Amino acid sequence: MPELPEVEVTRIGISDRLCGQSITDVVVRKSLRWPLGVEGRELRGRTIARVLRRGKYIILELDQGILLLHLGMSGRLFLAASDQPFGPHDHFDLVTSAGVLRLCDPRRFGAVVWSASQGVDPARKLLSHLGPEPLDESFDLKGFQRALKARRCSVKTALLGGEMVVGVGNIYASEALFRALIGPTTPCAAIGLVRSRRLHSAIRDVLQAAIDRGGSTLRDYQDVHGRAGNYQSVAMVYGRAGQTCHRCGGTVAKIVQNNRSTFFCPGCQHV
DNA sequence: AGGGTGACCTGTCGGC
DNA sequence: TGCCGACAGGTCACCC
Numbered sequence: 001m002p003e004l005p006e007v008e009v010t011r012i013g014i015s016d017r018l019c020g021q022s023i024t025d026v027v028v029r030k031s032l033r034w035p036l037g038v039e040g041r042e043l044r045g046r047t048i049a050r051v052l053r054r055g056k057y058i059i060l061e062l063d064q065g066i067l068l069l070h071l072g073m074s075g076r077l078f079l080a081a082s083d084q085p086f087g088p089h090d091h092f093d094l095v096t097s098a099g100v101l102r103l104c105d106p107r108r109f110g111a112v113v114w115s116a117s118q119g120v121d122p123a124r125k126l127l128s129h130l131g132p133e134p135l136d137e138s139f140d141l142k143g144f145q146r147a148l149k150a151r152r153c154s155v156k157t158a159l160l161g162g163e164m165v166v167g168v169g170n171i172y173a174s175e176a177l178f179r180a181l182i183g184p185t186t187p188c189a190a191i192g193l194v195r196s197r198r199l200h201s202a203i204r205d206v207l208q209a210a211i212d213r214g215g216s217t218l219r220d221y222q223d224v225h226g227r228a229g230n231y232q233s234v235a236m237v238y239g240r241a242g243q244t245c246h247r248c249g250g251t252v253a254k255i256v257q258n259n260r261s262t263f264f265c266p267g268c269q270h271v
Numbered sequence: 272a273g274g275g276t277g278a279c280c281t282g283t284c285g286g287c
Numbered sequence: 288t289g290c291c292g293a294c295a296g297g298t299c300a301c302c303c
Contacts, residue, residue, distance in 0.1 A: 073296055152273065169296055170296060
């Protein structure tokens with residue numbers, strides 16, 4: 001589910017409620033992708049200073065250390081009352097003075113990982129490989145063009161790789177490439193200055209548009225308040241194989257790249 | 272070194 | 288109705 005827009009909408013939804021609150025308990029009901037890396041009791045009494053995001057990770061910055069949260073493919077966070085019964089996939093609770101931050105994740109590809117310091121630990125390692133933030137100034141055009149030139153793979157594969165830019169997943173990779181009128185199988189190095197500028201803009205525009213619409217809900221995703229996103233209803237190609245292209249009237253196609261579906265319009269997008 | 276593949280885990284949907 | 292395979296928003300460890 002969650003690509004950058006869904007994670008950002010989630011972050012915004014929990015930030016005000018959690019900032020300044022103290023942790024009273026941590027409950028891990030079922031293991032997630034990685035171990036938490038700390039005993040719950042060690043986190044009791046710590047205060048949540050800020051709720052940040054890096055790529056698809058939500059970062060709870062405590063008065064000491066950070067908690068890294070990832071939603072995997074099917075995760076969602078919500079705020080529960082302290083006496084609210086947990087469901088079969090509610091695997092993690094962060095109990096705070098303002099209620100329970102609960103992670104529901106049927107497929108358990110998500111994770112919550114603790115980092116105590118600035119040193120090298122599993123959580124910091126997860127963050128250390130990440131490329132620039134698409135909505136920040138760190139995502140500059142020149143750097144993006146250099147990164148494209150250096151890659152040997154297809155542009156769609158590279159967008160998912162997270163080194164040229166973070167936060168772009170399977171939905172928004174297809175959507176950004178459509179906006180930029182670039183075929184998904186195009187080798188990175190074949191993308192010149194004009195097209196790379198279009199793609200750079202398209203990535204930012206599509207992610208921001210999706211945030212504004214509350215993200216995309218294909219199946220599981222809901223925001224903190226239980227609301228679905230609706231970007232999928234304005235998607236130009238994702239999930240629209242066999243349907244009419246809104247731009248040229250042709251037919252949207254679906255191919256498989258690296259075992260993942262890619263949607264594009266052969267009439268609008270070229271290698 | 273960089274790029275492709277399998278693995279992780281569960282639920283849902285379509286076809287037979 | 289029931290079973291089985293394909294597929295789903297991510298990404299890491301592993302092979303060549």
